Amino acid sequence: MSRSAFGLFGYLALLALGLAAPFFIYPVLVMKILCFALFACAFNLLLGYTGLLSFGHAAFFGTAGYVAGHAIKVWGFPTELGLVAGTAASALLGWIFGSLAIRRQGIYFAMVTLALAQMMFFLFLQAPFTGGEDGLQGVPRGTLLGVVDLSQDINLYYFVLAIFVFAFWLIHRAIHSPFGQILKAIRENEARALSLGYDVAKYKLLAFVLSAALAGLAGATKMLVFKFATLTDAHWHLSGEVVLMTILGGMGTVFGPVVGATVIVALQNELADKVGSLVTVIMGTIFVICVLLFRRGIVGEIMALYKRMLGAKAG
């Protein structure tokens, strides 16, 4: 079997798994995993493929949730259009944040994005339309194109799965396009990419906007699943969590963020009632272990192992 056929087989198997999952696991949990997996994939586009560490991605996740929720609940937007509005708002915010943050490099980039995201957090805390500490509650799920009733978990599940597959395909396309190659060149050696005549700032900004928009799509979808938007979705803890998901799964790998998000969400789901505030300690510990011993992440390690085995067979 050729490599690409093997890859296609893998994707089909995963799709089948996605289609069958709600019959075995509580659909809302799987939807939550899908939303965070999309969030982490969008983040990975920036960290893994462009080498930019944004520490404020929760701002996009949260903003899209609030905008989509407000559009659907107060302005009476149909569901699909609400999601589009949320995504567009995050893309716009991503453009503003991105233009500011790319003025600084490396460590400063991370600090700027974190500070900007904190500013958004305070705006949401004070703005009248977000409901402050209570959040924006009771957003109706509505119908898909006026036909499919999304208040049924199973219907919504397949809608969310479709959104995830679409976005995942989009990211996959972007990574394997000439655009993705240039991003990787910037990650590896920014000065050289610049000297080859690429407008590095423009590509970085484009990657930032794309990543912010998809993070927004994830946030808006999550809002729809849970029918509310809260400050938690814009908090810096979440910005840290998405970094953790990406690193744990393997940054710069296509499936890494999906694996990382699945592990973290499942872990939080399992532990939340049992250990209370120690969840934070566990997350922190995973962070430390990943950085010290496990920088390639789960998928990265598996791929390295696979390559070693191939090498051993050939030699």
Add this chain to the structure above:
Amino acid sequence: MTEIFGIPTQALMGQLMLGLVNGSFYAMLSLGLAVIFGMLNIINFAHGALYMMGGFLAWMGLEYLGINYWLALLLAPLAVGVFGMLVERSMLQWLYKLDHLYGLLLTFGLALILEGLFTNAYGVSGQPYSIPEELSGAFNLGFMYLPKYRAWIIVASLSVCFATWFMIEKTRLGAYLRAATENPKLTQAFGINVPLMVMLTYGFGTALAGFAGVLAAPAIQVSPLMGSHLIIVVFAVVVIGGMGSILGSILTGLGLGVIEGLTKVFYPEASATVVFLIMVIVLMIRPAGLFGKEP
């Protein structure tokens, strides 16, 4: 009652004073970050958590062992500094060859661990720590009452900041430190133990955070989350000032504290965001930061 710009002098001066107090904390913490960054090339995300740890150690010392404020002011930073040095030896030292980002991520993980542990033990509500007798009460300045403890915070933190500046810029040890920052290999070749200096630098930077925590304990309630918001504001302060200059960090910290205090008087809604807004403006006009050299 006298007024300035339609605001009672009393309120204006009070907020100005509070701004200076906050600015002192920004100055001390951003100074610590700058010292650590200079030597280790690591942005210490755990700085806020270590500040919290300093405050908590002071509170625990009083609660369980009866250690008074003045002794805590000495012992808690020492303990935090030793903890910092252990962290440097056991974890951070393996990251120096890697991308800077890993240092940020590791210390972020540490911050989560510390916050989670203290939250688990004491909950998120604050623990009161009373002002020592010598510093309770207020000075009557005629136009306003100045609480003694606030004055003490400003004096103590400025002294510590100045002492740090003096040590780094004017002493032999500081010269070694600057040399090791500039070119660690060459400095090592001259027979100076650079890894030891790196460890001591991290210990000193974290002790500074611990000291700030003890100073803050009587002014605000000690809570596990007291550091996490502060550290993000301090990051913005660092972006505004740049980490190239020690005096620059101190001045930026104090200045932003004062601006924040004034915002509370004139437009309270923006007081939580004003530092971030200034950061945005600085990024647009002078991307390298006010005192920064590199882009």
